[in-house]
Amino acid sequence: MDAQSRGQAGDIDPADQWVFDPDTGDYKLRPLSPGVPPSPSPAAATQAPGTPRTPRTSRTPSPSSPGSPGSPGSPGSPRSAPRSTTSHATGRAAVPSGAEVPRQRRRRADDAPAKAGGTPEGRRAAGGRAASRRKAKPKKSKKQKVLLWTGGVTAFLLVGTSAAAYVLYNHFNGNLNTVDVGDAGDGGGFGGDGPVNILLIGTDKRTGAGNEGYGDKNSPGHADTTFLFHVSADRSNATVLSIPRDLITDIPDCPTKQEGGETEIVPGEQGARFNTSLGQAGRDPGCTMRTVKELTGLDVHHFMMADFNAVKTMTTAVGGVEVCLDKPVKDDKSHLDLPAGVSVIEGEQALAFVRTRKSFGNSSDLDRIKIQQQFLSSMIRKFKSNDTLTDPGKLWSLAEAATKALTVDTGIGTIKKLSDLGRELSGINPKNISFVTLPVIDNPVEKVKATVVPDPVKAPQLFAMMQNDISLTEVEKKEKAAKKKAQKEQAALLEGPRADASEVRVEVLNGGEIAGAAQATLTWLQNTQNVLKSSNGGNAPEQLPKTVLEYAPNQADQARKLADLMGLPASALKQGTEDAEGLEPMTLTLGADFQGAGIPVTAPAKAPEDIQKVEADKQICAK
Incomplete structure (x- = not known):
């Protein structure tokens, strides 16, 4: 957007303002858009009082309107000339420092033949030099440098924000929708030393042309597709956790801001479907944030939400993304129609791809999550490719589409804040981004299996890894540091003989937050681990943040065995x-x-086996 399109006459690009008049041999102001008063030319401003002014010649404005892709001053133009300012006292155009007004350029060209001796050869030489200067290849504008610099954010975040981070124009602020979620998000995350957790929500709201025909056209928009985007503290890697919409979980009470400014508490529910944490009973995205925090134990800093239209407009803006099918698919419900092998999809076909459920796997929502993860991985590769990052026209379209489709919390509700976030996350390599699905099992209380619940062993392990900022990807620096530290601790405290489990004597006390934890652990030790010489000591005198095993030097072999059984870290062992x-x-x-009997206390160094996972830098064909 340049100044003319904003109606600010004092911020007009000189390259757009001045045109050469071949009839008079002078530079003139061309007519501006209606409602924008022209600034007087330097020639007119410097004429002596009483001297007749040279009449202006009219000129038809360029069909490329300022601010549009491909026009001067827009992100799609080959150059972006420096801005001028207008003096309010004189009404004259004040030329920026270092800039050259058109009349000065003409005088210097006229003086060149004289300096060359006034000969025809000198005039030709001078003219050649002037032409050479005019044909010099323009440098990339600051706007284009910003476009290229901020271009490396991950896929769904790109669907939500990165296009806005590409172009720093106030114009896009008007496209953004914001929701005040109160204290559901702490407003932090980026710009600090810790990890950042962003909840990415795809709703089933049928907004946008042609979308009312998909399913329930009157849906208020539920949490149909939800990803918890966890970025490590050192910004080297990210874990994107998919949460199934049919997961049974507890939804806490939720304070929501009403249109009149008052706050209303939407009552929580026990044992509800996760997707009803949004839209149902007036719940806003802050309710989904609170639900995810209670489920995972992770603070959720911000949210970004997009509807059906986002998939269509974003994929069209970048010219489509690649997907791969193991077999041809023709789905009557989603209208997906693709051959086997690699296809480039956008618009309606892209939306059909992420909505398709019956054509892949066992037709469950869990299989659709795999398809969505593959699709977003492909988008990451597309958005980080030179084909996108070096095309200002695509970036402009991407910015327009993304900001119009996006709703965010007020903590990141401006282009400036989204730009800051985009820059901070832009260095993550796709090979260090893992999509993983929350481990679940069929709901045991249902005869007809329709919903799922978190896997009681694998889900807590995965949550512990994310809480302790442990990457699921091969981040070499982090791995070496963790191994070195673990080796030192293990060598110092856990080397040596182990007693037999039947010889281990231990009293178990509960200093944590789980009621009955001591008895549950005792039962597990006696019934499954053969630690028969164990007893329940009841509640500890005070709660402890970390589990501690206290033992005497002559009990070291028993301590090592119990540490093996309980999955205790070396730091938990305290020898008297x-x-x-x-x-x-x-x-x-x-x-x-x-976390529970049988669950290792320490965060595991590896992800639990057999969990569903997709690496963002690899293309996988849907089956």
Whole structure:
């Protein structure tokens, strides 16, 4: 957007303002858009009082309107000339420092033949030099440099924000929709030292031309597709957690801001479908953020939400994305019609691809999640390709489409804040982005299996990895540091012989947040691990943030065995200075990090086996 399209006559691009008049041999102002008063030319401004002014010649404005792709001053133009300002005192156009007004350029060209001796050869030489200067290849404008610099954000974030980060124009602020979610998000995350967690929500709201025919056209927009985008503290990697819409979970009470400014509490629900955390009973995206925090134990800093139209407009803006099918698909419900192999899809076909459920796997929503992860991985590769990043026209279209389709929380509700976020996340390599689905099992209370619940063992392990900022990808620097630290701790505290499980004596105390944890652990130790010489010590005198195993030097072999069974880190072992006497047991106090009997207390170094996972830098054909 340049100044003319904003109606600011004092911010007009000189390259658009001045035109050469062959009849008079002078530069003139061309007519501006209606409602924008022209600034007087330098020639007119410097004429002596009483001298007749040279009449202006009219000129038809360029058909490329300022601010549009391909016009001067727009992101699609080959150059972006410096701006001029207008003096309010004189009404004259003040030329920026270092700029050259058109009349000065003409005088210097006229003086060149004289400096060359006034000969025809000198005039030709001078003219050749002037022409050479005029034909010099323009440097990339600051706007284009910004476009290329901020172009590396991950796919769904790109669907939500990165296009806005490409172009720093106030114009796009008007496209953004914002929701005040109160304290559901802490407003932090980026710009600091810790991880950033952004909730990416795709709703089933049927807005946009042609979308009313998909399913329930009156849907208020539920959390149909939800990703928790976790970016590591060092910004080297990201884990994108897919949360199934049919997951049964608890939805907490949710304060929501009403149109009149007042706050209304929407009551929570126990054992509800996850997708009803949005839209149902007036719940806003802040309710979904609160639900995810309660489910995963992770603080959710911000949200970004897009509807059906986003998939169509974003994929069209970049010229389509590649997908791969193991077999041809013709789906009557989603209207997806693609051959086997690689296809480039956009618009309606792209929306059909992410909506298709019956044509892949066992026709479940979990299989559709795999398709959506593959699609977003392909989008990441497309958005980070030179084909997109070096095409200002595509970037402009991408910015327009993304900001119109996007709703965000007020904490990131401006182009400036989205730009800052885009820059901060732009360095993540696609090979260090993992899409993973929340591990689930069929709902045990249902006879006809229609919903799922979190896997009681694998889900807590995955949450623990994300809480401790451990990457699912091969990040070499992080791996080496973690291995080195773990090796030192293990060598110092866990090397040596292990006692037999039947010889381990331990009293278990509950110093954590889970009621009955000590008895549950005791039952697990006795019934499944053969630790029969164990007892329940009840509640600890105070709650502890971390689990601690206290033992005497002559109980070290028992401590090592219990550490193996419980998955205790070396830091949990606290050895005393005096040997135990007789049948004195060790003391195991469960802390807030205890997740349940049989679940390792320490965050695992590897992701649990057999969880569904897609790497963003690899193309996988849908089956």
